[in-house]
Amino acid sequence: MSLTSCAPSTLRRWLAGLLLAATTFAVPAAPLVIAIGDSTLFAPLQLAAQEGFFAAEGLDVQVIGCINGRRCLKHLTDGEAQIATVADTPMVFALHAGHRFEIVATFGTTPRDTALVARTDRGIRTPADLAGKRIGVVRGTSAHYFTNVFLLVNGVPRDSVNLVFIDPDRGAEPLLRGEVDAAGLYRPAGPQALQQLGPKGVQLSTLRPYTVMVNLVAQPGLSQATLLRMLKAAQRGVALLNNQPGRAHELLGARWKVGARNAAAQLDGYEFHLGLDQNLLSTLEAESRWAVREGLVENKAVPDYLELMRVEPLRALDPRSMTIVK
Structure with missing residues (x-):
């Protein structure tokens, strides 16, 4: 039996059933x-x-x-x-x-998410002491840019320090283990590092923080x-x-x-x-x-x-x- 030969009421019931079936088996929208x-x-x-x-x-x-x-x-x-x-x-x-x-x-x-945390047992107490030292940063992050601004505004030549790119999954571990002498760390890693280092740690102040x-x-x-x-x-x-x-x-x-x-x-x-x-x-x-x-x-x-x-x-x-x- 063709659709054209169906009575109007039969055709309507058939279309309604088809629509219901399509709705029932429709794939839900992805979240x-x-x-x-x-x-x-x-x-x-x-x-x-x-x-x-x-x-x-x-x-x-x-x-x-x-x-x-x-x-x-x-x-x-x-x-x-x-x-x-x-x-x-x-x-x-x-x-x-x-x-x-x-x-x-x-x-x-x-302006306070990132801090430059340094080890005092490596002779670092002021920004000037960073010359010749290894500074850890996570590449391509706000901490990376913060460290650049920190060096610039405190008059520390970029070529006088050795930037070391660290694994973000390790947090402050490279600094705590002494693999670097200082690190640009965002929260909560920065405060945690200071707490764990105790008297061996210091947060270096900056003249103009990066926001x-x-x-x-x-x-x-x-x-x-x-x-x-x-x-x-x-x-x-x-x-x-x-x-x-x-x-x-x-x-x-x-x-x-x-x-x-x-x-x-x-x-x-x-x-x-x-x-x-x-x-x-x-x-x-x-x-x-x-x-x-x-x-x-x-x-x-x-x-x-x-x-x-x-x-x-x-x-x-x-x-x-x-x-x-x-």
Whole structure:
């Protein structure tokens, strides 16, 4: 029997059954994969995942935890995640390497995330004492750039020190074991190293700290609705930290296994808010010039950072949070 010979009522029942079968056996939509760093910088997004803020905004997400923002960004550029949390410096290296992604928002800043920790038993007590010494850094991270700024503003010639690239999975271990004489370490590794070194450790002061900016980036092509929901979830995490610090510290202290008081100490000096401002653009361009000058990247063309900023979702959420003109 052909479809054209069916009675209208029979045809309608047949089509309804076909639609029901298609709905029943449809493959569910894949969750949105978000790579979130484990360190202090990424606290608002850690809270958003832990407290169900993504689900509350209608997002089905899968979270990948990563040791640092550089690793999170690699999950994105390798196609394993659609959204990642990352500080400014790893973005510069990835873009010079030819990867492409959209910068959606900054959600935190601090001049105190990274410290230059040195061993006093190696004769280091001031920045000038770094000459001739080995300084450990994780290549392509905010700690790498911080160490460059530290040397510059304290008048220590770059060619007078030996930079040693260390494995991020080892944390402060190279410094503790004496494989390097000093290290640029972000939290919590920096404070932990000072505590474990005791009188053999010192945090060197700097004249002008570098302010790290931590961001949300996305694969090109995600919908406005998805990014807006993601920003709303991040905003909830920020609000929890800013408006209910006691509860946030308890949650993070349990997550980091350090207790609420130590969590509060780790977060000292951080400012969390959503935004896209001119400082990010200036920082990225300065870091590109540094990476080119130091021979750290093969592609010497500075990316068009302004073009990579996806401003529409944040503008829809809160236009007052933007100072970028695009």
